[in-house]
């Protein structure tokens with residue numbers, strides 16, 4: 299394991315910051331749905347000498363010498379990812395989720411083309427057509443929504459919009475949506491209007507790889523994912539597609555969007571994919587979902603409103619206005635007791651994005667630490683107690699102590 303002895307000797311200022319963050323991650327709880335803890339092996343792989351190397355191009359076709367060993371590493375990452383997802387073609391070079399999505403659009407669309415994507419405040423991602431994002435600036439996005447009453451995507455509505463708008467691409471797969479996605483229905487609608495299908499499975503990739511959630515890969519033309527959320531790898535991304543789109547996807551990633559790939563991250567992706575192929579990872583994914591279901595039902599017992607009234611995956615969006623609070627207020631209260639969460643909009647949110655109505659909770663990170671339903675029940679009770687006693691400093695400090703004790707029992 300890395301002991302950071304050189305960093306400590308050479309740059310004490312940065313070393314101290316690293317140490318403080320390590321302590322924070324050990325002594326506090328991460329309930330941010332997009333975060334996780336990588337294994338020590340993944341961490342070590344990221345800190346290898348591959349960071350010193352340029353390898354523009356692809357295995358066997360590089361624009362720099364000395365890449366024979368790198369080719370082996372990148373090919374291994376691709377091979378393992380193919381086993382995990384059963385995809386025909388995989389590009390493991392995208393640096394992160396938004397650049398991966400930019401490459402997908404570049405591969406399939408021309409600027410100004412019409413695309414159908416889920417609205418951000420309904421659970422979509424910035425890169426699915428929000429006006430402040432490159433996607434909304436370069437492409438003509440039309441947005442669909444979740445049903446106001448059920449909090450779920452109404453496929454009949456999606457079909458109506460698709461028939462009216464005739465988009466060139468339909469985007470499914472979200473950042474704050476807690477239900478299974480009807481991939482096959484999306485494909486049928488896309489076929490009716492002659493659109494490409496693009497799934498962004500950044501959030502659920504680990505749950506899909508382990509077979510715990512449905513996969514878009516048999517149906518969709520192209521699928522992107524980050525590698526660091528439920529998939530529990532290093533910060534990065536990849537794109538999977540049908541073989542017939544392989545060339546255009548590869549060209550869009552390099553030289554279209556990126557230069558030199560980050561091969562130290564690619565080797566760490568290979569290590570994470572190797573871990574995800576093990577039977578223990580399936581158990582992990584099952585437990586992530588079981589923990590999330592318990593978390594949702596405990597919140598409901600305490601009187602919180604959850605969008606769509608529950609979850610099928612690793613996350614849920616809780617409407618904090620059901621307790622008279624905004625999302626940012628809640629985020630700040632939970633910070634005081636050593637729990638990190640991310641504020642979130644709710645569908646048709648009347649409140650501004652800086653203090654929206656909701657908070658998104660997720661279980662990937664606490665499940666990696668080994669927490670199960672029993673601990674999840676305690677956590678929700680403590681969150682509720684903190685919210686009900688938000689101005690009582692002593693009570694908040696005692697809750698923080700309890701959280702810290704739990705964290706020290708479940709060290710990562």
Ligand code: DSN
Pocket residue numbers: 331332395423473
């Ligand atoms: N920012 C990520 C999330 O938290 O969901 C998505 O890119």
